[in-house]
Amino acid sequence: DSGVTQTPKHLITATGQRVTLRCSPRSGDLSVYWYQQSLDQGLQFLIQYYNGEERAKGNILERFSAQQFPDLHSELNLSSLELGDSALYFCASSVGQGIQETQYFGPGTRLLVL
């Protein structure tokens, strides 16, 4: 158990819908990353937040947005869902700087768009 929690574990929805994925980082971790892992693919970095502020952006679609709240939990919002958005979405929180930064991954949310 990494200490990072993600809810829900599974989500089934229809095309065109909107969903919200939630991530609670480990206690004390200020940084949260979001990743998308499509079937048998590597992880695609989406976005990073640090202490409530957006720090880095990857290949995140305009239909997707995220935020980090004052209590440091983060939400990833996916809208106008398409079949291709079906994937495993990971959240990771991190501690440390530079080479010492260690990412702790949550168990993921499996999203299926029908």
Add this chain to the structure above:
Amino acid sequence: AQTVTQSQPEMSVQEAETVTLSCTYDTSESDYYLFWYKQPPSRQMILVIRQEAYKQQNATENRFSVNFQKAAKSFSLKISDSQLGDAAMYFCAYRSDPSGTYKYIFGTGTRLKVLA
């Protein structure tokens, strides 16, 4: 743009033997970090080992070691005395920190099977 390539979709190793997983990357930056992550069937991502680019000495963590060749932009993972629990997907990852932002780039993974 930086890229990470894992050219071996799948590898097999006999229990107790040694296996090497390959990873190459492309970057124009001089300072960066490299990682190997393990993803067992549970899908949890677990950090295996990490290497800082300016350090010539190869990182080692118990049965796991890397062969870092900066000029060749190669970062292979060697697993010695393979165990059944090593069976997993292994992802190579690159991270650079331009302007204090951290961006991780992952390869497509190598599935390692350990044969009893």
